Amino acid sequence: MDHSPLTALSPLDGRYASKVASLRPLLSEYGLMHRRVQVEVEWFIALSDAGFAEFKPLSEAARARLRALVQNFSAADAQAIKDIEKTTNHDVKAVEYWIKSRFEGDAELERAGEFVHFACTSEDINNTSHALMLKSAREQVLLPTLDKILAKLTAMAHELADLPMLSRTHGQTASPTTVGKEIANVVARLAAARERIAGVALLAKMNGAVGNYNAHLAAYPGFDWEAFSRRVVEQQLGLSFNPYTIQIEPHDYMAELFDAVTRANTILVDWSRDVWGYISLGYFKQRTKAGEIGSSTMPHKVNPIDFENAEGNFGLASALLTHLSQKLPISRWQRDLTDSTVLRNMGVALGYALLGHDSLLRGLDKLEVNREALAADLDAAWEVLAEPIQTVMRRYALPNPYERLKELTRGKAITREAIREFIQTLELPAEEKQRLLAMTPGSYTGQAVALAQRIGR
Structure with a gap:
């Protein structure tokens, strides 16, 4: 079968492909290759400014040409790297060779070619790339989408602030509240969860095969490699430097970030279930859309499918994120490879979270308050x-x-x-x-x- 949305194994690349499209260039294999090129280029440029006799500072033209590789990185470039990998059977080495191949015809860059990937282990490139991927996904997709949900819920809380509603504790009638106040409770919780997601420092390291700058110091024993690496990580890549690692950055920050997203998911599952219940009680009606069908046999039905889909997708996201947060900080001795294949599923985990956000927003946009039902419930209690x-x-x-x-x-x-x-x-x-x-x-x-x-x- 030809690959298409209809034959995709994952619904994120099939049925729901359009709804998670914003994550695809950031957390896909293409996104990983893109960030690897960025890290290799910035490390290379920084080395030229380090004062080594063998590598003079690059001209502005050379710097522009190098950074253009990042800015103009395309699907064709990613495929070219993938083609090299067929020979190398090593994905990071393929990136190094691709960058060197782009130096052809430029004498200045060709002379310095061996400083591409200089003293680096693959994980120096990978861990920084993963951090950059998460940074872009957080800033460009996850936080803006959460902010849309917060804005929608906040507006609803204000609009319905004085609309009384019968509470139910243990499923039984209880002291009245207002619809707006119950929504405000969700806003307060979600805003705190959003700040936890935003506040996680994204760590990176560039310290060699076991975290001690062994190869670096073998080549330039008098150079302050730790200070140099910190500058690259913090000033050129915009990440936070981790000075103590094994071959891999230990991923504790990833666990913290994924746990923070899971907490937001849990809050939104709670809210999705509550809205589902309020719809069942008649407190909310759902605006219908011409042509839509709620049941294949019961024509009257308008099912709360958006909130059900949100709940299901938040559950999937949290299951994957929980595995990531529990597995990634564990590595045998100075490194094993179990994190590598797991990390490739960051986009899957966050994709299901984004799908949950999309479903929830769709559902909220359909809600209409049933004031008569709310008043009747109160009058009967x-x-x-x-x-x-x-x-x-x-x-x-x-x-x-x-x-x-x-x-x-x-x-x-x-x-x-x-x-x-x-x-x-x-x-x-x-x-x-x-x-x-x-x-x-x-x-x-x-x-x-x-x-x-x-x-x-």
Whole structure:
């Protein structure tokens, strides 16, 4: 079979290919090759400025030509590297040879050709490339998408700040809240998770085969290679330098980053399930789209499929991210190769997270509040006023307040009239009694409105 979206083994490259397209140039094999070229070029340019007699500073024209290899890197360039790999059977060496092949006809670059990949182990190139891939994916895709979700939820929290809603704890009627306040709870959690994702320092090393600059010092024993490597990592590549490693950068920061994304996924699974439940209760309706079908046999159905898809994809993402975070920091002795094949699945793991974001946003855009259903639910739950009544009774030291309200309300359908009759029997100050008589399930929302209105401001 020819390869196509219909024959793709992964749905990320098949059914859902268009929805995760923004990650493809960043976390694919092409993306890895692109970053490898960038690292090799920046290391090479930095070596020319190191003051070595054998490698004079490159001209501006040579620097521009080298950086153009990165800026103009194409699918054809990636394929050329892949073709070289068929001979070398080594992906990083293929990048080195490809770069050298681009020096042909330029005497200045050809003379310095052996300083490409100078003193480097493959992992010096790979670990920095992976960090650059994650940096671009985080900055260009993941954080902007989370920000879209946060903006949408924040707007909903403000718009629905004063719309009362019956709470359900343990699935049973409980003290009322507002729709906006419940959304504000999600905003607060997700904003904190977003900052954890953004705050993870992306580490990299360029210190040789076992982290000790062995080959570097063999060639130039008097040179401060650690300071040089730090400058390349931090100033030229924009990453954070890790001075203590084995052959590989130990990937602890990756575990921290993937765990942070998993935490955001968990929050959004929780919210997806809650919205699913609210739709089931009738609190939300879903706008329909002409031509769409909810069920192959039940024409009336408008299923909450976006929230179900979001939940499923966040689960897949978190399962993969959890494996990555648990496996990657473990390497036998100074290195084994188990991390290499696992790292190639970063795009898969983050792709499912992005797919979850896409589904959730689609679902949120379809929601319409059903004010009538919310009001009817509240009006059928006057028993929730047992809490404020018994609390006021406690304030004024009336006997057995909790027990009396329990006897009145527990397991019973309570009407407005029954609540008012009970209040009239209480020996309370007149103003307190009037305050309780004026209270309804819809007005008993505490500080919910203010909490919802201030979120994100």
